Structures are given as C-alpha cells and as structure tokens.
Amino acid sequence: MTRKTGHTIVRVLGVTKSFRMGKVEVRALKGVDLEIFAGEYISIMGPSGSGKSTLFNMIGGLDKPSDGKVFIDEVDISQLDAYELAWLRNRKIGYIFQTFNLIPVMTALENVTLPMTFAGMNSEVAADKGIELLKLVGLGERFQHKPLELSGGQQQRVAVARSLANDPAIILADEPTGNLDLKTGEEIIDLLKTLSHDRGVTVISATHDYKMLNVSDRVVWIRDGRVDKVEHRAELDITVGGIGMESQEARPVGDQTAGSQSTGPNTTGEEGAGA
Numbered sequence: 001m002t003r004k005t006g007h008t009i010v011r012v013l014g015v016t017k018s019f020r021m022g023k024v025e026v027r028a029l030k031g032v033d034l035e036i037f038a039g040e041y042i043s044i045m046g047p048s049g050s051g052k053s054t055l056f057n058m059i060g061g062l063d064k065p066s067d068g069k070v071f072i073d074e075v076d077i078s079q080l081d082a083y084e085l086a087w088l089r090n091r092k093i094g095y096i097f098q099t100f101n102l103i104p105v106m107t108a109l110e111n112v113t114l115p116m117t118f119a120g121m122n123s124e125v126a127a128d129k130g131i132e133l134l135k136l137v138g139l140g141e142r143f144q145h146k147p148l149e150l151s152g153g154q155q156q157r158v159a160v161a162r163s164l165a166n167d168p169a170i171i172l173a174d175e176p177t178g179n180l181d182l183k184t185g186e187e188i189i190d191l192l193k194t195l196s197h198d199r200g201v202t203v204i205s206a207t208h209d210y211k212m213l214n215v216s217d218r219v220v221w222i223r224d225g226r227v228d229k230v231e232h233r234a235e236l237d238i239t240v241g242g243i244g245m246e247s248q249e250a251r252p253v254g255d256q257t258a259g260s261q262s263t264g265p266n267t268t269g270e271e272g273a274g275a
C-alpha cells in the first residue's frame with residue numbers, strides 16, 4: 001500500500017519549542033523525532049493545541065526550534081544565514097495555508113509568478129510558466145482574476161499553483177482544506193495527491209481533515225507536543241467510533257455515511273477551522 005519512496009528529505013531530531021507568555025512558558029513541542037522520505041504524502045494529525053502548526057513552522061523554516069535540529073535534504077537549516085534560508089524557502093519548499101494567503105491586489109497569475117520573480121526568473125518565462133501552472137490546477141481561463149473574484153476553492157488552487165512556482169521538492173500545507181466545503185476540500189486533496197504522484201513532490205500537511213487519510217502514505221499523530229505514533233496508510237484503523245478505537249460498526253474512510261455520525265471522524269472538513 002505504501003509507495004516506496006526516495007531518500008530522506010526531512011529529518012527532525014529532538015526538536016523542542018517553548019513560547020514564553022509573560023511568566024508562563026508554553027512547551028509546544030517536547031522532543032520530536034521524525035524522518036520523511038522524498039515523494040511521501042504525510043499528514044500530521046492530532047488534537048487542537050497538540051503542536052501540529054508549530055512542527056509545520058519548524059519544518060518550513062518559518063520559526064526556529066528552542067532545541068534540536070531540522071534537516072532539509074540533509075542540510076541543517078539552523079546553520080543557514082538569513083539569505084540561505086530565504087533561498088531554501090523560495091526554491092525547495094512550497095507553502096499552502098488555510099487562509100490561502102494570496103495578495104489581494106494581484107491577479108492569479110501575478111500571485112503565482114511572484115516567487116519566480118524573487119528567484120530571479122525572466123518575467124516572460126515566469127508568465128508562461130505561471131499560465132501552465134494555472135492550467136494544471138484547472139484555472140487556465142482565470143489568470144487575470146484577483147483573489148476576491150474567485151471562490152475559496154479557486155483561491156486555494158491558485159495557492160497550489162503558487163506553491164509549485166519554483167518546482168519545490170516539498171509542499172507544506174497547513175490545514176489546506178480548513179476553509180473549504182466538503183466537495184471543494186476533496187478536490188484540493190485530489191489535486192495535492194496527483195501532484196505528489198505525478199511530480200514526486202513530498203507533501204506534508206498539518207490537518208484536522210480525515211478525508212486526507214485516504215491519500216496519505218503515512219500519518220504522524222501528534223499528542224501533547226510529542227509524536228504519539230506514525231502509521232502507514234494500510235495500518236490505519238478508521239471506524240465510526242473514532243481512529244483506532246473499538247467500534248461496533250466499522251466503516252472505511254471515505255464512506256460518506258460515516259460523516260453523519262456525531263461520534264465519527266470528521267469527513268466534512270469543517271473542524272479544521274480551529275487552526
């Protein structure tokens with residue numbers, strides 16, 4: 001079931017992260033070790049406040065660990081200066097966020113080409129590539145539209161196209177379906193899975209959305225700032241009663257009737273709004 005994948009692309013070693021709020025210290029990560037292989041589709045799941053977004057920020061070089069190290073392609077990113085880190089973030093990693101984070105005054109095409117411009121690409125080449133990427137996500141006709149002229153799902157497609165601007169090895173998606181309805185969320189998940197499969201991009205997604213389990217090679221369960229367990233897709237025991245819990249009426253993921261059970265896993269994608 002699990003697609004055998006490439007070399008280690010992300011290595012997290014003994015990462016801790018504490019936030020100080022006045023006199024209170026919040027220990028968001030309490031020692032995380034994790035190895036992710038090139039081409040994998042990984043979901044990071046866990047209860048609200050368990051540390052998913054904090055771990056996401058560490059892997060993406062958006063924040064620094066209090067202790068421990070993160071390696072991207074075996075490069076210790078704590079050793080990079082600001083310029084090198086900016087280069088790595090621009091070239092190696094594409095980011096997708098729950099709130100899309102598009103620039104409102106720019107067209108879809110301008111949003112997609114911006115990271116290429118930062119990378120020094122000629123503007124005509126960037127425009128051609130931007131249109132190709134927008135076609136890839138099904139928005140070839142909408143390249144001149146600004147974010148507010150697009151639906152939420154379409155905005156997230158633009159964000160997916162933007163994440164691919166510089167052919168990253170990794171796409172980091174933080175609650176990518178959190179602001180989308182069920183069907184649109186499924187479309188974005190399918191799109192990410194296709195990209196992962198066809199382009200060999202490593203997708204790492206922090207999510208509450210149980211629909212994501214259908215496409216994940218492995219699921220990293222975070223609990224109270226630690227990795228609780230890492231499960232391969234085939235090992236997941238998903239039932240109406242919950243993940244890994246005993247249930248009288250087990251149904252597979254993707255069975256829409258499961259979503260109507262109040263005790264069942266969230267298949268609506270709406271719980272993700274808590275991020």
Ligand SMILES: Nc1ncnc2c1ncn2[C@@H]1O[C@H](COP(=O)(O)OP(=O)(O)OP(=O)(O)O)[C@@H](O)[C@H]1O
Nearest residue numbers: 019026028047048049050051052053054055274275
């Ligand atoms: N910038 C910050 N300052 C202070 N505390 C923070 C900060 N960021 C996160 N925390 C705390 O760290 C803990 C983990 O937060 P994090 O956002 O990583 O959880 P999460 O699993 O992503 O939650 P959710 O699913 O609700 O998005 C929480 O207790 C949170 O309040």
